[in-house]
Amino acid sequence: MMPLNMRFRFSPAKDGLVKVLGPLETEIMQILWQDDRSTVKKVHRRLSAQREIAYTTVMTTMSRLAEKGVLNRHREGLAYVYAPAISEEDFVTMVVRQVLDGLLDDYSDTAIEYMIDYLARNNPAELQRLQHVIQSRTG
Incomplete structure (x- = not known):
């Protein structure tokens, strides 16, 4: 793919x-x-x-x-x-994965905390959705 x-x-x-x-x-x-x-x-x-x-x-x-x-x-x-x-959608997905892999590999705590803070400030509904996703995966 x-x-x-x-x-x-x-x-x-x-x-x-x-x-x-x-x-x-x-x-x-x-x-x-x-x-x-x-x-x-x-x-x-x-x-x-x-x-x-x-x-x-x-x-x-x-x-x-x-x-x-x-x-x-x-x-x-x-x-x-x-x-x-590659489709535009697959290209964007690949780029996002490469960027996030690089950030999470080297700066995991900082990257995760920033993403949470960013969502809290700019998109609380998405933060809530993410919270549900995390809960469903952790049991």
Whole structure:
């Protein structure tokens, strides 16, 4: 389901998937998650409608995404056709797990206490739901 070799840098100050993908990588992935498959030419055309961007920049970025295992590519005639190797939902799940695994492995007490405090301040209903989940798992 999810390739295990995907490793990404996490930048917490950035928004959305840009936390783990660059801004252009995020835009390209959103296009491919929406279209399911595409060529560099079609992705470049979509991006060019919004701003000036070189074809080679899009091509290089899509190649890098394929090397990272986020995109699959195969040749059809003269062009490569790219498709997501992982759904957006599975990608987000993988990133969340990697980030939380890293925090909990190294800073378990601090991470858990912060999550509880965060939920108490920002989402008490979710904290209550979490409390029920914990009770159901601990008997």
